[in-house]
Amino acid sequence: MAGLSNEVKMPEEQISIDLTPPAKSWMEPAVQFRKGTYCYSAVPKHQKYLDLPYPREWNPAEKDWKLPEHWKEIILKGMKDLLGQYRSLKLFLDICVRCGACADKCHFFIGSGDPKNMPVIRAELLRSVYRRYFTLSGKILRRLAGARELTEEVLKEWFYYFFQCTECRRCSVFCPYGIDTCEITMMGRELLNLVGCNINWIVEPASNCYRTGNHLGVPPHAFKSTLEFALEEVKEITGIKVEAPINRKGAEVLFITPSADYFGNPHWFTFLGYLMLFHEIGLDYTWSAYASEGGNFGLFHSSELAKRLNAKIYAEAKRLGVKWILGGECGHMWRVIHQYMDTYNGPADFLEEPVSPITGTHFDNAKSTKMVHICEFTADLIQNNKLKLDPSRNDKWKVTYHDSCNPSRGIGLFEEPRYILHHVGNHFYDMPENTIKERTFCCGSGAGLGADENMEMRLRGGFPRANAVKYVHEKFGVNLLTCICAIDKATLPPLLEYWVPGVEVAGIHELVGNALVMKGEKERTTNLRGEPLTKFQVTS
Amino acid sequence: MWIDKMGVSYSLLTVVVLLFISIGVWGIGWYSLLGVAIPYMAMIFFVAGFLYRVLRWAGSPVPFHIPTVCGQQKSLPWIKSNPIDSPYTTKGVVTRLALEILFFRSLLKNEKVELREAYKLLYKPNTYLWLGAMAFHWSLLIILFRHLRFFLEPVPGVVISIQWLDSIFQGLIPALYITDILILISLAFLFFRRVISSQIRYLSLPSDYFVILLLAGIAISGVLMQLFFRADLVQVKTWVMGMIRFHPTLPQGVGLVFYIHLFFVSLLIAYFPISKLMHMPGIFLSPTRNLTNTSRNHRHINPWDAPVKVHTYEEWEEEFREAIKEVGLPLDKE
Amino acid sequence: MRPEGRTPVILKDLLVKNRDAILERWLHLILETYPADTSTLLKQSKDRFLNPVGYTIFKEIEALFDELLEAMNFERLSSSLNNILKIRSVQDFSPSQAIGFTLLLKKAVEEVFGRETQKEQTLEEWLRFYSRIDQMAIKAFDIYMDCREKICEIRVNQARAEREMAFKMMERMNVLKEKT
Numbered sequence A: 001m002a003g004l005s006n007e008v009k010m011p012e013e014q015i016s017i018d019l020t021p022p023a024k025s026w027m028e029p030a031v032q033f034r035k036g037t038y039c040y041s042a043v044p045k046h047q048k049y050l051d052l053p054y055p056r057e058w059n060p061a062e063k064d065w066k067l068p069e070h071w072k073e074i075i076l077k078g079m080k081d082l083l084g085q086y087r088s089l090k091l092f093l094d095i096c097v098r099c100g101a102c103a104d105k106c107h108f109f110i111g112s113g114d115p116k117n118m119p120v121i122r123a124e125l126l127r128s129v130y131r132r133y134f135t136l137s138g139k140i141l142r143r144l145a146g147a148r149e150l151t152e153e154v155l156k157e158w159f160y161y162f163f164q165c166t167e168c169r170r171c172s173v174f175c176p177y178g179i180d181t182c183e184i185t186m187m188g189r190e191l192l193n194l195v196g197c198n199i200n201w202i203v204e205p206a207s208n209c210y211r212t213g214n215h216l217g218v219p220p221h222a223f224k225s226t227l228e229f230a231l232e233e234v235k236e237i238t239g240i241k242v243e244a245p246i247n248r249k250g251a252e253v254l255f256i257t258p259s260a261d262y263f264g265n266p267h268w269f270t271f272l273g274y275l276m277l278f279h280e281i282g283l284d285y286t287w288s289a290y291a292s293e294g295g296n297f298g299l300f301h302s303s304e305l306a307k308r309l310n311a312k313i314y315a316e317a318k319r320l321g322v323k324w325i326l327g328g329e330c331g332h333m334w335r336v337i338h339q340y341m342d343t344y345n346g347p348a349d350f351l352e353e354p355v356s357p358i359t360g361t362h363f364d365n366a367k368s369t370k371m372v373h374i375c376e377f378t379a380d381l382i383q384n385n386k387l388k389l390d391p392s393r394n395d396k397w398k399v400t401y402h403d404s405c406n407p408s409r410g411i412g413l414f415e416e417p418r419y420i421l422h423h424v425g426n427h428f429y430d431m432p433e434n435t436i437k438e439r440t441f442c443c444g445s446g447a448g449l450g451a452d453e454n455m456e457m458r459l460r461g462g463f464p465r466a467n468a469v470k471y472v473h474e475k476f477g478v479n480l481l482t483c484i485c486a487i488d489k490a491t492l493p494p495l496l497e498y499w500v501p502g503v504e505v506a507g508i509h510e511l512v513g514n515a516l517v518m519k520g521e522k523e524r525t526t527n528l529r530g531e532p533l534t535k536f537q538v539t540s
Numbered sequence B: 001m002w003i004d005k006m007g008v009s010y011s012l013l014t015v016v017v018l019l020f021i022s023i024g025v026w027g028i029g030w031y032s033l034l035g036v037a038i039p040y041m042a043m044i045f046f047v048a049g050f051l052y053r054v055l056r057w058a059g060s061p062v063p064f065h066i067p068t069v070c071g072q073q074k075s076l077p078w079i080k081s082n083p084i085d086s087p088y089t090t091k092g093v094v095t096r097l098a099l100e101i102l103f104f105r106s107l108l109k110n111e112k113v114e115l116r117e118a119y120k121l122l123y124k125p126n127t128y129l130w131l132g133a134m135a136f137h138w139s140l141l142i143i144l145f146r147h148l149r150f151f152l153e154p155v156p157g158v159v160i161s162i163q164w165l166d167s168i169f170q171g172l173i174p175a176l177y178i179t180d181i182l183i184l185i186s187l188a189f190l191f192f193r194r195v196i197s198s199q200i201r202y203l204s205l206p207s208d209y210f211v212i213l214l215l216a217g218i219a220i221s222g223v224l225m226q227l228f229f230r231a232d233l234v235q236v237k238t239w240v241m242g243m244i245r246f247h248p249t250l251p252q253g254v255g256l257v258f259y260i261h262l263f264f265v266s267l268l269i270a271y272f273p274i275s276k277l278m279h280m281p282g283i284f285l286s287p288t289r290n291l292t293n294t295s296r297n298h299r300h301i302n303p304w305d306a307p308v309k310v311h312t313y314e315e316w317e318e319e320f321r322e323a324i325k326e327v328g329l330p331l332d333k334e
Numbered sequence C: 001m002r003p004e005g006r007t008p009v010i011l012k013d014l015l016v017k018n019r020d021a022i023l024e025r026w027l028h029l030i031l032e033t034y035p036a037d038t039s040t041l042l043k044q045s046k047d048r049f050l051n052p053v054g055y056t057i058f059k060e061i062e063a064l065f066d067e068l069l070e071a072m073n074f075e076r077l078s079s080s081l082n083n084i085l086k087i088r089s090v091q092d093f094s095p096s097q098a099i100g101f102t103l104l105l106k107k108a109v110e111e112v113f114g115r116e117t118q119k120e121q122t123l124e125e126w127l128r129f130y131s132r133i134d135q136m137a138i139k140a141f142d143i144y145m146d147c148r149e150k151i152c153e154i155r156v157n158q159a160r161a162e163r164e165m166a167f168k169m170m171e172r173m174n175v176l177k178e179k180t
Helices: A011-019 A044-049 A071-085 A087-095 A107-112 A119-134 A136-145 A152-162 A170-174 A181-194 A200-212 A220-238 A267-281 A303-320 A332-345 A374-383 A405-411 A415-424 A455-461 A463-476 A486-499 A508-515 B002-028 B031-059 B090-103 B125-150 B157-166 B178-196 B198-203 B206-227 B233-244 B256-274 B276-285 B313-319 B321-326 C011-017 C019-031 C036-044 C052-069 C074-088 C095-102 C104-118 C123-179
Strands: A253-256 A324-327 A371-373 A399-401 A480-483 A504-507
Touching: A044 A200, A071 A087, A071 A119, A071 A181, A087 A119, A087 A181, A087 B031, A087 B276, A107 A455, A107 A463, A107 C052, A119 A136, A119 A152, A119 A181, A119 B198, A136 B206, A152 A181, A170 A181, A170 A405, A200 A303, A220 A267, A220 B321, A220 C123, A253 A303, A267 A374, A267 A486, A267 A504, A267 A508, A303 A324, A303 A332, A303 B313, A324 A332, A324 A374, A332 A371, A332 A405, A371 A374, A374 A415, A374 A508, A399 A415, A415 A508, A455 A463, A455 A486, A455 C123, A463 A486, A463 C052, A480 A486, A480 A508, A486 A504, A486 C123, A504 A508, B002 B031, B002 B206, B002 B256, B031 B233, B031 B256, B031 B276, B090 B276, B125 B157, B125 B178, B125 B233, B178 B198, B178 B206, B206 B256, B206 B276, B256 B276, B313 B321, C011 C019, C011 C052, C011 C123, C019 C052, C019 C104, C052 C074, C052 C104, C052 C123, C074 C095, C074 C123, C095 C104, C095 C123, C104 C123
Parallel strands: A253 A324, A324 A371, A399 A480, A480 A504
Antiparallel strands: none
């Protein structure tokens, strides 16, 4: 009579054995392309349209990546070129002391627990190859000096982890030498591009933008009709007929905003807000159907492509003969405009230093680039009492503000948006200090990673952000997360739907549009979303 | 797996081998190799290597203006800007760098850890890292400063005052300086932090342990000289002055420990330019820290900027002519 | 078998008395399911914002444990399980790994008491407690499936939104054509 055998392990014992993987050195390249964690490769059609190298059908999850024959030489040559072009790269590859201060600052590491998501290791993936081929100690001591051969496995690892970094620059805030993983990731992606390893969610919008002028590929006639739709909606809500000129020569200001604003949801309501605001202050401005995109997916690909896409803005400003440019709510668009545009396609000597026609304020901080951020512009209007605002129209919302990475760590745009929010609403609550401003957590889907095939990865990466939202949601009843980034507006709603149901997402100028009391408007019964205004409900 | 575990042992082994080499050379009696040739060679290595590395960095341009902004920008006059974390002037940049270099400010950024549950494992790794790093770097600086008494004649008053301050506790611990103790403690901390924390061990390379162990070798031999094997300071100074004036002599009245100390120092400075120790000059060149946040009011030039292929307005109008006409948008060319 | 003259401690009291030790052990075992290099991080900081994964797991297993000993209120139990499983279902775990953390409580209890102490309590008590853990595990499976379905739903919604955007665009182009 045999009892139950002891050979079968209890389930809880099996788990602990299965789950603790051996502590393998990071130097062993090992990537698993599990569904839900990586983005699809770029479609050849779009690669070709942009003249990108080695367009082909390939799949990251398959063994054969169909790399060009001399891929290794191509990469090493590319690395040499980049080292000659970027001091940041050379320096950042040389001076890291691996102190570990950055390790737990990355939202992908915090959310995924994958140790190769520690910024220092992400950089070591590139650094190890640099050591092997470009430093004396690495050539001699090899592994002992932390040097690795460039193999296909290493390349795959680059692809996996450099398209798992949102270039948010949070780690560079905490690094004692300012080592910026964004720079490393950008260079890594430049190298991958050389052998045709791009992701479609970056290349397709870039190719669309190159052709039609915007990422969504909206042709001029659709652009015009969508504007007309918006004007009709504004009329329905306010009773006012608003104008929105397109490609109008001789306007004072050219307005540029990400294309998601005129098709996406909830971007659309911010778009209505712009139209109402410009009408109310009587701004002499124009839209452009040619430069109909503020965002720049080229930035997520290579500096060359970024420059090619960005060129349209100044070219159009020149053609239309405007005095200066106003830019809408967008994250990486503003990284490009603030830190790259003037260098890429300047000098903008055909424009004038920006002056607000309404308040007379000189925007000295933009006197060379000649492009002003809409939040700077609106904050100035409010401060000069040029807007009549009824904040109670936003009483439905308890608002918090997500500092989008690029306007934060790229520009330092912290107080302008908060100033506006304080004037257009009555209930504002900031998230904890270590999760906002320069320490803000990324939405987890920036830098071209907002696809749907990598949703799991996005949800992991966005967890630290959502977690802070959850805190103010539970503590203060916050039900609206505002932000000034088109990618945020697209990616935060699914993030919150998963982690913090009950919190919605809006742009700041949606709330401005709600609160704005326009001359000759009819009594507003709904907000811009068409939801009934609750302000007249009086409870005794 | 291998490197993770072996990194420590390999570095330890290397340092021990180096120690025996120095003892061996001393045993044979090649004092001039240890006392003259190697130090000179190390200096040449150091100066040449240091310059080479810095010039190599400087040889690559900074194509884009990419400061990491950590404070409110200077925009509208009524909004208070942050002159250090979003520097607007060179003074702001200098302050930012100085605070970074002197006080490792970034390492302290994340220190608002909430003390919630009184639960066991609560500790703040970053504060400790900051403390350890501060203790180590400042001790090293003061110790180097104290060593100036061998290089300068007459010894400047400051050096003497610092030395005096540093020895305030000598009543308690005979002949040991505060910084001697601090540097040993902090090196031990930095070493064991790498060994014990699996996270830090994961990202450490053998060279990371090696540098710490080499520094520890220097510090220990120095302390041993303070405590037991005292060297004749006047003789050492004569030797140093001779070396500086390129009339090298051999140091008199010194023993094995002095030579070990000297050998390790020589190794360290020779190793300096090819190692991560170059973070010292590197930070001054870091483009995310040494630029003002004035990207929109001063144009930054990219020296390798080249024309790129763009989709011009004319091409665009040509492609969409029909559609543009249809909806009545203005055309440049009818 | 029992020592003379000692009243046996009932299981619940024993568990309550050793609550902190069990919880710490359970937490430890759960964090061990992460890659070795990650578990250190998760253990290190108890900050709600800097270490949300570690914090959530700790807070919620505490609630789960109390619920197991008290009312077994399924609503509260689900809410705690939900908070943990939301995280584990987007991390690199297989389904069994993701929900298996519930069963680790058995192991934690065993490790804290060893085999000896268990004999003081009746088998029935132990079986009851273990079956509560099993109930929790089964519930965890439901919640895990909900989370996974939610992820799929979000994916589908996004794809649908993109398609709608394209339709909208085409529609608007056509509207204009019709007008002219």
